[in-house]
Amino acid sequence: MNEILLITLAALATAGRVLGLILISIVTGWFLAYAAIKGKIFENIYISIIEVFESVPVISFFPIVLIIFVTRIGGPLGVEMAADFLVFTAVVWNIWMGEYQAFKTVPREMLEVAENYQMSFFTKMRRIFIPFSYPRIAANLFPSVSDGFFYITVSEVFSVGVHTYQTFGIGTVLDSLAASDKTGLIYMALLILAFVIIIIILGLREFSRYAVSRYTVDTDAPIIRRGRLNVKQTTRLLSVVARNPLSRLAGYYRSRVMSRPPEVFEKREMRREKISRYSSIAIGFTILGLIIYSSTDLIISVSHNEWNHLFSITPKILLYLLYDYARVGVILALSFVIAIFLGYYLAMHSRAEGIGVPIIQTLSAYPPPIYFPFIFGASFTAIHSVLGPFTDEFYVLALGFVSTFYYIFYSFWMGVKALPSEYFEVMKNLNMGYFRRMRSIILPGTFPYLISGISSTINSAWGGLMIGEYWPDIIPGRNLSVHYGLMKFIDIETNVGNIAMAAWGSFLFGIVVAIYSIIFTRRMMDLARKRYVAEEGVFAA
Amino acid sequence: MDEDLIKDNAMQRARAAQYVLSAVGIDFSYENGYKVFEDVNIDVGQNEFVAIVGPSGIGKSTLLRILGGFLKPDKGAVYLFGKQIKRPTPDIILIHQSIVTFPWLTALENVMLSLKVRNVSDEEAEKAARNALETVGLQGFEDLYPKEMSGGMRQRVAIARALAASPLVFLMDEPFAHLDELTAEGLRQDIYNILFSPDTPLKGVVLVSHNLTEVVELADEIYVLNNVPATVVGKVHVDLPRPRNPRSEEFNQILDALYNYLTPPKVRKI
Ligand SMILES: Nc1ncnc2c1ncn2[C@@H]1O[C@H](COP(=O)(O)OP(=O)(O)OP(=O)(O)O)[C@@H](O)[C@H]1O
């Protein structure tokens, strides 16, 4: 009985950490967003930072965490802060971005009213900006909760060299239960965590429904046009949008494109984009530089010989990275295919959708690092007899898949829901077959959503790989481990206490990923914005 | 009882077979329980241009969707040459109230969309699409994307796409509502000839509009919808030679007749 109480407390502690950090993100985001809409320079820097960090997987922060919090601050406080910091970096970016978008799209008329009444800063915030940001916050809570749970359970317990650091939470409790082989209690813990997560998801759904019906201004929603939807449908569609856990893009590019007034601004806008692109590249490098800088004493303490060693090992690291990109590719392809079939099916069948989507939402928040060992244990013998030497590779890919599939699924599903209803009528009218619909209409029409889904999927796939590629004692007496992989390399170096090597690996990793995301993701987004905005295909006065 | 019903249906079908499109005894309610129609009957004869008018929100767009098989009536049926319509078909093409184009496809590709459905070869499809674009006066603009076009041009693309599907019936929902008056007038003058030119297989048109002058200018037969739930409260036959002169006396007599049906509006607000 005592133990069940302990488990419940631990689950609540974990949930409290995630929710508390999200709350901190929300509150800080309000002030930062306000500063951003008031100052051009700050705005450019702020947005660039968010964009870069959003695309850098959380694990690249790991060495910095170790160095600053564990080594420098140390003690229980340092460990607690390390766990919190990791989760914070997982939850904060899309919330900050969402709030910025909301502040940026407050209708001019409202602002004029505020000026007219000479409202003070706090009144303006309380009466206008903050309420206006609720729907977008609601939309961004789902992915943040999922991300937060994913990382908190792994950051509650970690070991560096001979030291194991831990802070109280469900991750720690499960770890010790597994170590003492208390299977019954483990299942109980999983159940209790599931219960807590379901409550949170239900709460979030309620909140987003409320936020949407209460705080959404019509101009905020370009998919709603006069004469096409009645009020009931309007709220339904909006709640779809708000419910979506990954509306990073939806809102983002809406704020950039939809509310764009006349073409006169085009030129200035282009210059702004250019500036922001350069500055974001610059900032990306600066931040990566800071990561290195923060480990100055580490670098200084690294001897000449060791530096030579680091450099000599670099080609190998890049090769490992290539392996990992291949894994990410496989995970992405699989997620993509399933997301498209399942997402389209659910979007077209409202009854299946009503059951399927909440289930998927709950699953997406339930952290794979927690339940995966049990799936592994239950299926290992069977899988091994079929796949033989590829068994471990299979499990790593599977873990990557369950960590990441939801993102692309949601993005696509939401994209389909946001397609103008006229498109569906044209498809029916012309008697288009399934593949024709997909190729000519659905995929191009959801392209911007797919891009955002793909980039989030890639980001979280790294998290899955980090955990899966090297997992000692995933079940008692068995390790999960791949032959080659950068994530495994970093894991092992961290584990044996070779922080210099781990930091070097994640530094190289961070650079490649940031460059990739700036070049690839941005280019695709630009393309998407230029041509693939389905809402613009229907012309209504 | 059953036999009666079967006989009834058989008679309905036999009667409907004389028409291009025939809607018989249509009742319809939306899922929220709002009853839009009660016993609505519409017939479209060979090469007939039928117009439907009525106050805003009365159910004109809904009726077109029923005629096209997009919505199922609760009671009654829609027949195309005596064959019951149960789902949308390329034989009956709907042109939307809002102009629908696909921004990632050029004008030509937008039009080819409806040809590929018919399983023709790529070259043939392209040729037919170019033809359709020419018919609506867009030759030379084949490679433009919708965003690079004016509203009127986009609507022409939508009409060309509809034409290219070679339908038997056109359902047009306020096709000129989003165009400026000059463009609208130009298209209006063209549309009749485009639609009933000898090289289209088109047999009938249903146009929804709240612009009464437009309707008298174009239609052979005008149905007036009114009341909640809506019924056909009047039917006006227009037997004027084309092109019609909106300033002529006959024209204005017909206009007056229409106004009489529409006022006083017996629309209850719900
Ligand atoms: N999906 C829906 N669910 C419930 N009611 C609807 C729905 N769509 C339309 N309605 C209602 O049905 C009625 C008819 O709508 P419809 O769009 O057919 O009108 P309309 O005559 O085309 O109007 P307008 O001239 O403004 O285009 C309206 O009262 C509308 O509120």
Ligand SMILES: [Mg+2]
């Ligand atoms: Mg209408």
